[in-house]
Amino acid sequence: MGPMRRPGVVVLVWAAFLGVLATVLWAVFGEVDYLSVLMPAFAVALTGLIALGGAGQARRAARRALEAQPDPDVSWPAVLAGIALALALLGLEVGTFLIFVAGGLGLLALGGLVREWRAERREARRPVGPAAPTAAAATREERSAR
Secondary structure (H helix, E strand, O other), X not given: OOOXXXXXXXXXXXXXXXXXXXXXXXXXXXXXXXXXXXXXXXHHHHHHHHHXXXXXXHHHHHHXXXXXXXXXXXXXXXXXXXXXXXXXXXXHHHOHHHHXXXXXXXXXXXXXXXXXXHHHHHHHHOOOOOOOOOHHHHXXXXXXXX
């Protein structure tokens, strides 16, 4: 199977079916029961919004797939943040000393996450590919220009 060319078409068809159902319910039943008309109409609107949102997400994902992106391996500060959160919750039952330990670990994890985030942003701004000059090549070019 190849990639999906028109994302959201199935959901839009479902929205059309729900629209037909809402119209039939409105036309067939003589009494005005707003709930039987508004619920399918709400379902149509919500389904249409989901389809349009999915189509937009698919377009953005296709654009991002062609860009160079950082590929983090393992984030130990994220693991440490999870452990700190578990210890803090356990500290609610065991005692406040464990909450203080978890707070210290959480601050340590937050510092590591900020460091990783800044490194990823710095790496994302760096040019990628064979045309990207290295620091050594740039200094050689500067020396040869003199």
